[in-house]
Every structure is written in C-alpha cells, then in structure tokens.
Amino acid sequence: MTKTHQITIHDSTLRDGQHAVHHQLTLEQMRLYAEAANAAGVPVIEVGHGNGLGASSLQVGLAVSSDLDMMKTVRQALNQSRMAVFMLPGWGTTRDLDQAIAEGADVIRIGAHCTEYSVTERYLEHARKAGVEAQGILLMSHMASPKQLADACVNMQNYGAQAxxxxxxxxxxxxxxxTKRIAAIREAVDVSIIYHSHNNLCMAVANSIAASKAGANILDACARGFGAxxxxxxxxxxxxxxxxxxxxTGIELYGLLDAADIAECELMPTPSTVTSTSIVSGLAGVFSGFKSKVTAVATEMGIDPRDIFFELGRLQVIAGQEDLIIDVALALSKRQKNADEQTCQN
Amino acid sequence: MTKTHQITIHDSTLRDGQHAVHHQLTLEQMRLYAEAANAAGVPVIEVGHGNGLGASSLQVGLAVSSDLDMMKTVRQALNQSRMAVFMLPGWGTTRDLDQAIAEGADVIRIGAHCTEYSVTERYLEHARKAGVEAQGILLMSHMASPKQLADACVNMQNYGAQAxxxxxxxxxxxxxxxTKRIAAIREAVDVSIIYHSHNNLCMAVANSIAASKAGANILDACARGFGAxxxxxxxxxxxxxxxxxxxxTGIELYGLLDAADIAECELMPTPSTVTSTSIVSGLAGVFSGFKSKVTAVATEMGIDPRDIFFELGRLQVIAGQEDLIIDVALALSKRQKNADEQTCQN
Structure with a gap:
C-alpha cells in the first residue's frame, strides 16, 4: 500500500478530452500537451480514442489518428511521465493490449460497467503477466452500492489488478x-484506489478531494477539465x-499551469462548461455522452430534453443503450399527446 | 431565526455579473433575466453596478445605465421576487440608499472589508429605520479568523442588521x-447568515453547501456563475x-434552468471559466478584480503575473489598493534583474 499522503495524478486530457472534440485531436496537439505535462512532472499521461483502444468506429466516432500513431507520438514526448491506455473489452482485444505494451504503455486500464466487472478478468491477467501496471475500473459507479463496488474491486484485485x-x-x-464508496473499497482491498470525476454538478474537484481523504491514491484529472x-x-x-x-503529487505548479494554458489555446475549441443539459444529466445519473443524441431527438419530436434525461435516469439506462433514447421520447410524446387531448375534452 | 432547512437564494446575476462585462448590462438584458428568475420563484434579485450603488465612475468603470434606471427596470419585472441592492460606504451614501428605497428595494446590503465593519453602522441603522431588510457583509473574509468574523457579525447585528x-x-x-467560519458566526448571532462564494478553486458550489450545513441560510449565486x-x-x-x-428553496428547477439559458445566451459574451490567473489569484487570496491590471502590468514589464499575485497575497493587499500592483511589479523586476546580473558575473 502506498503512503496515505502521496497521490498519483493520472492525466486523462489526451483520452477523456477526446470526447469533447469527437476524437479529433491531432498528433501535433498530442505532442504539444504531452511534452508540457511531462515537463511539469505529471506522473501518468493517458492517450487514445475517448472510448479507448480499438474503439475508433462509425458507431462512437472515428478518431483522426490510429491508436498506434497516438501512442508512438506520446511515448516519444515523455522522458519522465509514464504512459497509460484505456480499454473497454468488446471494443479492444488482447491484440490491442499487446500492441500498446509493445509501444511502451506502462499502465493498462481495463474498464467495465460497474456490475459487469467479470469481463475485465482475462485482460487484467494478460496485462499483469506482461509486466505492466494493470488497473481495473468500474464505470457508472453511482448505479451500485458501496458494498457492491467494494466486492467488485476485491474481485478485480484477485484478477491481478494493482489498482x-x-x-x-x-x-x-x-x-x-x-466518501462512502471509497471508504468501503479502502476497507476491502490492499491495492491502490482510483477515483475519476465528471463536473456536471460542479463537484469534480470537491469529490476528488473527498476521495483522497477517504483513501483514494490515484486521481484522474484533465487540463481545464477537458472531457466528456x-x-x-x-x-x-x-x-x-x-x-x-x-x-x-510531485508536480510543479507553474509548469502545470503552462500545460493547461496550452490545452486551452491549442486543444480546446470551446471551454468545458456546466450547461443546463449537463446539470440535468448529472442529476438524473445518465451517461454524459448521451447529450447530443438526446438533444437531437428532443428537437425532432418537440419534447423537453430534460424530461428525456430524467426518464432515462429512472430507467437506469447505461452507455451502449442509446437506442432507448428514441423509445423514451416516443413514450413521452404519446403521454403528452394524451394529456393535451384530455385537456381539450374538458 | 429561520428554519434550518429553508435556504433563501439571493441572485446576484445582475450585480456581481456586471463585473464580467465591465458594468455594461443593458436595461433590456436586465429585464429579460429578471422576468425569468422571477417566474422561476427566485426569492431575491440583486441589481446594480458591480461595485454597488453610486460606484459608476472612471475609476472602477462607468455603468451603461444609471442606478435609477436599473432599479426601475428590475422592479417592474418582478411580481413575486424581492429586489436587493448592494452598497459600499464611500461609493454610496445615504442619498443613494433613500433613492433605492423609494424605487422599491426590499433588501439593502452594506458591505465593508472584513476588518472595517464599523463603517456599516450608520447605513445599517438607516436602512433598518426605513423598514427594509438590512444586511451586513464582510468582504475578503479569508483575511480574518473565525473569531474576528463572528465578532464583526455580532457588531453588525447590534447595528440593526437582520442578516x-x-x-x-x-x-x-x-x-x-x-464550515469553521460559518459555525463560529452561527454560534455568535441570532439573525440570518449570508454566504457568497467565488469559483477560483472550483469550490463555489461545494463551499456553499458546506456553509448551508454549518448554518448559513442565505446563499448568493449567479446564473451560469456569471461574476467577477x-x-x-x-x-x-x-x-x-x-x-x-x-x-x-421554493425555486422551480426547469424555470431556473430556463433563466440560466437566457443568461448564457443574452447576457454573457463568454462563459465564466477557471483560468490559470483565476487559480493563482484564489490560491494567493487576492481580490479577483485585480486580474486585468495585474496582467497588463506583467506584460508591460516582462514579469510573470503569477509572481505578482503571490506577492500581493503575501502583502495582504486588499481591494482599493490597486496602486500596489505597480510597486510589487517594480520590486520583482529589480529582484529579477539582480539575479540575472549575478548569473552573468558567475
């Protein structure tokens, strides 16, 4: 177990930030930011398509560069930071992992929906055997109780995850x-604990601090909050x-501020802000990536997008179930029509 | 004393938001937002120049509209919300207070630097006698201890402040x-307690929640965070x-989100974001309004603006002492020059 007061900052700017630009970061942009973050002493720099290795596709968006080129570029920019990649089983395979390891990835993250963690087993084992750091991640974690999350983490630790x-x-x-969730996990596992926030309710920094106080020692973050x-x-x-x-953290402040300025000027077409849609999505507990589709469907069908978000939240819809957006919109539209007719009859 | 779980939201969009547009909000913009916030059930809407009644000047910025016209416009837009105004003694006088009361201000806020609260006495008394709600505010409150703030609040309560x-x-x-500061004040006074945040360290919402848990029952906030x-x-x-x-809070969510959308589209040329300068200013504990002058001086003299902010913080510089920015920059420049010469001689 690492020392309580040492936090490893895991920089997701060049992976989660990709969501904000539909995976269109160029190799030159990646190089610029990676060099600056490396110079500031950021210990881990994650790189890739927003949805991870192998995910570039018409379905979730084609990246402008290949996984291979992105990894080569970032690897070359780093002389002290470690390089990380992210993979969701289904999008990525062991072949993708092998390529990433060959390209010098030091940290391999395997993610899964919080209740489906068993799919991480073979990939965590594979990464561990290859001698890189294997990390297991539970997505959409608000949908599980502290105990369920702690149990899942114990299982991922048993699969070989070092975090x-x-x-x-x-x-x-x-x-x-x-605090409740990280404390439950801290109680249950011996390995490092990761926490990753989104800022829908303006709580990303406050939640990360709560996590570190409760025992998390790897915190994800992005320059200027660049992300989904x-x-x-x-x-x-x-x-x-x-x-x-x-x-x-071992990070030098002015260098980090310089890196963030580079991200703002060179990577981000618009700043990350908390819009009404973000707020409703956060309150409803719906995957942030649904925003553009919900907005499009709502506009087309003349429905309030906020009603769609709250209904998706009630139904506990998860990433990958985008088709349900139309079903929910149709049901809301029918309900609205019935209500209007009822009003006319009265 | 009000019920613990009832929070009065005090909307500063049309007063503190003015700082972000150099006090150039038009009467039409004010009407649009005030109507929307009123419709959502926001209980108090503050209006005026960013620095309050009587502050429109070359020194801190000329507002595009007079205090009188701003108050008339907002008063007319409200049929359920109360109207508030802010005044810093020195900028504003009892004549300004009388005008505001005649124009239908329900809440009068008198502000002072945290250690200079005695200047609020005559204005709090004046407002109280006129039958409006009198509120006393301590600015730059991080420069005083919880006990000093509690003592100051007791004094303002004795001057007649109802919050x-x-x-x-x-x-x-x-x-x-x-938490520490609001708890100390809660312990010391019987009247309502006000808390007002800025978001330099991404903590504005989290700090406001901490304040409400510790006993604050009036929280300031702005649409989309619009403010200095x-x-x-x-x-x-x-x-x-x-x-x-x-x-x-008695506020209706969808109506509030609509009002925030109006603010974003109609009032704000750019979103409020947490830039490197904001972060350094927050860390150093320097008045946010110093940003533009520090940046200008730093550029002119070839000094890192971050060094200026940290030095201003060390010197505990307060609002109104803008002239010190140049003194600090000169001293830093001299120090830098000496260091450079030293390096050349070696």
Whole structure:
C-alpha cells in the first residue's frame, strides 16, 4: 500500500478530452500537451480514442489518428511521465493490449460497467503477466452500492489488478457519496484506489478531494477539465488544492499551469462548461455522452430534453443503450399527446 | 431565526455579473433575466453596478445605465421576487440608499472589508429605520479568523442588521474553511447568515453547501456563475443540489434552468471559466478584480503575473489598493534583474 499522503495524478486530457472534440485531436496537439505535462512532472499521461483502444468506429466516432500513431507520438514526448491506455473489452482485444505494451504503455486500464466487472478478468491477467501496471475500473459507479463496488474491486484485485477504482461517469455524486464508496473499497482491498470525476454538478474537484481523504491514491484529472459532457476534474486546480491540504503529487505548479494554458489555446475549441443539459444529466445519473443524441431527438419530436434525461435516469439506462433514447421520447410524446387531448375534452 | 432547512437564494446575476462585462448590462438584458428568475420563484434579485450603488465612475468603470434606471427596470419585472441592492460606504451614501428605497428595494446590503465593519453602522441603522431588510457583509473574509468574523457579525447585528455574513471575494476557501467560519458566526448571532462564494478553486458550489450545513441560510449565486474573475456559485446547480440534500428553496428547477439559458445566451459574451490567473489569484487570496491590471502590468514589464499575485497575497493587499500592483511589479523586476546580473558575473 502506498503512503496515505502521496497521490498519483493520472492525466486523462489526451483520452477523456477526446470526447469533447469527437476524437479529433491531432498528433501535433498530442505532442504539444504531452511534452508540457511531462515537463511539469505529471506522473501518468493517458492517450487514445475517448472510448479507448480499438474503439475508433462509425458507431462512437472515428478518431483522426490510429491508436498506434497516438501512442508512438506520446511515448516519444515523455522522458519522465509514464504512459497509460484505456480499454473497454468488446471494443479492444488482447491484440490491442499487446500492441500498446509493445509501444511502451506502462499502465493498462481495463474498464467495465460497474456490475459487469467479470469481463475485465482475462485482460487484467494478460496485462499483469506482461509486466505492466494493470488497473481495473468500474464505470457508472453511482448505479451500485458501496458494498457492491467494494466486492467488485476485491474481485478485480484477485484478477491481478494493482489498482482498482470507480468512475463517476455521469457526474452524479456529491462529496458524501464519494466518501462512502471509497471508504468501503479502502476497507476491502490492499491495492491502490482510483477515483475519476465528471463536473456536471460542479463537484469534480470537491469529490476528488473527498476521495483522497477517504483513501483514494490515484486521481484522474484533465487540463481545464477537458472531457466528456461538463468535463472532468480540472488538473491544475486539483493539484495545488491537494498540496494545500498536505498531500504530495510531485508536480510543479507553474509548469502545470503552462500545460493547461496550452490545452486551452491549442486543444480546446470551446471551454468545458456546466450547461443546463449537463446539470440535468448529472442529476438524473445518465451517461454524459448521451447529450447530443438526446438533444437531437428532443428537437425532432418537440419534447423537453430534460424530461428525456430524467426518464432515462429512472430507467437506469447505461452507455451502449442509446437506442432507448428514441423509445423514451416516443413514450413521452404519446403521454403528452394524451394529456393535451384530455385537456381539450374538458 | 429561520428554519434550518429553508435556504433563501439571493441572485446576484445582475450585480456581481456586471463585473464580467465591465458594468455594461443593458436595461433590456436586465429585464429579460429578471422576468425569468422571477417566474422561476427566485426569492431575491440583486441589481446594480458591480461595485454597488453610486460606484459608476472612471475609476472602477462607468455603468451603461444609471442606478435609477436599473432599479426601475428590475422592479417592474418582478411580481413575486424581492429586489436587493448592494452598497459600499464611500461609493454610496445615504442619498443613494433613500433613492433605492423609494424605487422599491426590499433588501439593502452594506458591505465593508472584513476588518472595517464599523463603517456599516450608520447605513445599517438607516436602512433598518426605513423598514427594509438590512444586511451586513464582510468582504475578503479569508483575511480574518473565525473569531474576528463572528465578532464583526455580532457588531453588525447590534447595528440593526437582520442578516450578516461573509464573502469569499478571492475564491480562496476550501469547504472546511467555510464550515469553521460559518459555525463560529452561527454560534455568535441570532439573525440570518449570508454566504457568497467565488469559483477560483472550483469550490463555489461545494463551499456553499458546506456553509448551508454549518448554518448559513442565505446563499448568493449567479446564473451560469456569471461574476467577477472565475465567477460565482452557479445558481442552477446550487438549487437542485440543495434540494437533493433536503434543503428547501421554493425555486422551480426547469424555470431556473430556463433563466440560466437566457443568461448564457443574452447576457454573457463568454462563459465564466477557471483560468490559470483565476487559480493563482484564489490560491494567493487576492481580490479577483485585480486580474486585468495585474496582467497588463506583467506584460508591460516582462514579469510573470503569477509572481505578482503571490506577492500581493503575501502583502495582504486588499481591494482599493490597486496602486500596489505597480510597486510589487517594480520590486520583482529589480529582484529579477539582480539575479540575472549575478548569473552573468558567475
């Protein structure tokens, strides 16, 4: 177990940030940011398509560069930071893992929906055997209880994960929610614990601090919060706040601020902001990536997109179930029509 | 004393938001937003120049409209919300207060630097005698201890204030800092307690929640966080988060989200974001309004603006002492020059 006050910052700017630009970051943009983050002493830089290795596709978006080229570029830019990649089984395969390891990935993250963690087993074992750091991630973790998450993490630890943890994929948590879950996981496992926030309710930094106080020692963050939906935890805020609270990250502040300025000027067409849609998506506990489809369907059918989000949340819809957006919209439209007719008859 | 779980939301969009547009909100913009916030049931709408009554000037910026016209416009837009105005003694006088009361202001806020609260006495008394709600505010409150703030609040209560509280003018606080201060004030006074955040460290909503848990029952917030520097607490996030935690505000969510959308589209040329300068200003505990002058001086003299902010923080510089920015820059420049010469000689 690592020391309580040492936090490893895992920079997802070049992976989760891709969601904000439909996976169109160029190799030159990646190089610029990776060099700056490396110079600031950021310990881990993640790279790839927003949905991870092998995910570039018409379904979730074609990346402008191949996994191979992105990894080669970032690897070359780093002389002190470690390189990480992310993989969702189904999109990626062991072949993708082998390629990433050959290209110098030091950290391999395998993610799965929080209740479907058993799919991570063979990939965690594979990465572990290859001698890289294997990490197991539970997505949409607000849909499971602290005990369920702790049990899942124990299982991933048994599969060989050297770090396990949770993503707040829809930005639903408030700090006390995070404290309960991380404390339950801390109680159950011996390995490092990962926490990853989204900022839908303006809580990304506060939740990450709550996680670190409860025992998480790997925190994900992105420059200027660049990321899906309302964005992620803002790395250049998180780091000095951790320092102020007595945690150590080994990162140099001015260098990190410079890297964030580069991200703002060179990578981000618009800043990550908390819009009305982000807020409703966070309150409803719906995957942030649903935003564009919900908005399109709502406009086409003359329905309030907020009603769709709350209904999707009630139905506990998860990433991959995008088709349900239309079903929900149709049902809401029918209900609205019936209500209108009822009003006319009265 | 009000019920613990009832929070009065005080909407500063049309007053603190003015800082973000150099006090150039038009009467039509004010009418649009005030009508929407009123329709959503926001209980108090503040209006005026960013620095309050009587502050329109070359020194801090000329507002595009007069105090009188702004108050007339907003008053006419409200049929359920109360109207508030803000005044800093020195800028505003009892004549300004009388005009505001004649124009239908229901709430009069008198602000002062946290250690200079005695200047509020005659204005709080004046407002109280006129039969409006008198509120006393301590600015830059991180520069005083919890005990000093509590003592100041007791004094303002004795001057007649029916609500007293603190502004985190430089966005320096983390939640525990707020909890300690509000708890100390709660212990000392019987009247309502006000808390007002800035978002420099991404903590505006989290700090406001900490304040409400510690006993604050009037929380300031702005649509989309519109406000000085990194912006204020985002009202349309704060309200549903308070509801989720069991607090009541009487505000209707969809109406509030609509009002925030109007603010974003009609009032804000750019969104409030947390830039590197905002972060350094928050860490250093320097008034957010210093940003443009620090940046200009730094550029002219070839100095890192971050060094200026940290030095201003070390010197505990307060609003109104803008002239010190140049002194600090000159001293830093001299120090840098000496260091360079030293390097050349070696």
């Amino acid at each position: 396990v943890g949770i993503f707040d994929s829809s930005g639903h948590y408030l700090p006390d929610d995070v 939906g309302a964005g992620n935890t803002q790395i250049e805020v998180l780091v000095p706040v951790l320092h102020r609270l007595g945690f150590e | 007293v509280g603190i502004f985190d003018s430089s966005g320096h606080y983390l939640p525990d800092d707020v 520097g990194a912006g204020n607490t985002q009202i349309e996030v704060l309200v549903p988060v308070l509801h989720r935690l069991g607090f009541e």
